[in-house]
Amino acid sequence: MKLKTLLVSALLTAVVAGCGGTGAASTGGGGGGARTVTVYTADGLADWYKTRFDAFTAKTGIKVQTVEAGSGEVVSRLAKEKSNPQADVVVTLPPFIQKASKDGLLQKNVVPGSEHVTSVKGDDYVAVANNYLCFIANQQAGTPKSFDELLDTKFKGKLQYSTPGQAGDGTAVLLLLQHLLGKQGALDYLHKLEANNVGPSASTGKLQPKVSKGELLVANGDVQMNLSSISVDKSAFSVFFPAAADGKKTTIALPYVMGLATGAPNGDGGKQLMEYLLTPEAQQTVSSDAYGIPARDDVKPTDANFAKVQAAMNGVTPWTPDWTAVLADLDADVAAYTKAVQG
Known part of the structure; x- marks a missing residue:
């Protein structure tokens, strides 16, 4: 998966590319203020994030700042910043999301709609897009x-x-x-x-x-x-x-799984973003925007990209x-x- 940093404003005007990959995290600040949510994420969903974060900002006025890195590195970065948390939401792959949970880097948060997720979930994380x-x-x-x-x-x-x-x-x-x-x-x-x-x-x-x-x-x-x-x-x-x-x-x-970071500077905004990403509205676009598979089992996409995933x-x-x-x-x-x- 690619490694880069995306700074996504309300208009998604800034995209700052780093050194692609699942190694060291891209540079990029967290803690962007009460009207900003900072997401540490495994790379790969940038096309979906772009449209969804734009819609989320338009709906709530909350901007989204994203730091993309490798699956293990996003959790490592959370751990390094434990005494001074910068991230609000983390999105990574198993077993790294389970490691974040075990190490106390996530806080309990039941996301509305998670009852429709049948892949990976716990009391402090839930799948947001399925993949293989x-x-x-x-x-x-x-x-x-x-x-x-x-x-x-x-x-x-x-x-x-x-x-x-x-x-x-x-x-x-x-x-x-x-x-x-x-x-x-x-x-x-x-x-x-x-x-x-x-x-x-x-x-x-x-x-x-x-x-x-x-x-x-x-x-x-x-x-x-x-x-x-x-x-x-x-x-x-x-x-x-x-x-x-x-x-x-x-x-x-190998689903993408999201959790609310312990000590999140903007925990309320993070909860709103996670809730939005798991809505049927957002889930319906996972395949059409980025070739992912909805995490919700009650969302049945019919777009051409979903058909290509099924064919593969x-x-x-x-x-x-x-x-x-x-x-x-x-x-x-x-x-x-x-x-x-x-x-």
Whole structure:
């Protein structure tokens, strides 16, 4: 996913781009005053934010300032600022939202409409848009059919995936392989794949232009971000899901999840924004604006973008992990992963 800072005013006149990716957060202040809500967010939903924040400002008079970073980095930034909170709302991926909750970085807040969310939610967070892990391939590579095919020497120096433990999508790669192969099997596979891997990448979003230009042939990504890039940026790659040894295609459900930050400078404004983003009005536009899937199960979009998402997911089985269990094992799993790829 891309890394950048968006300063979104009532007219959304300022967009300040940072260093794309799921690494260090972009620079950008928080605490913009009583009429400003500051959102720390995992990158990828900028197109949806633009239209929704514009509408929210028009409705309430409250401006929205957004700092985009990687899934893990937005939570890390919250932790660093715990004694002097700057964010009002945080949007990130599992298991990082669960980490924020466990570390006391979120406050309890039941968002109206959350009873219609069936994916990820707790008493201090709720999914705002559904999404899925996928992979992308440059047109020169065709469409790799399986995980085993990615071990082929034709991908040596032409394959890269974002780093587990830092990037939400990269963490999902490790989790999916654990689900398919078992924990040791996943480590064995990733050890073999390292022969083709360009190296660590804290950014999933930065991999998109590399694949589009042919610098890479294959990378990981997510359905929402990648389909949006194909449409908006005219990226020259396709979305695919490698099959396991049994020929079946499985992916991991990876929703964007929002929570109200502990000590939020503008908690009331943050609550209003979260409530608005979960309204049927806003949810109806997740796909049409940004190729996401509504988090509410009572919102049924019929736009062309939603149809493209459904087509991309055809024949693929989504899997949802036990995110609490994932978080409990995450540090040990990432340490084992690091040792496996460096060995």
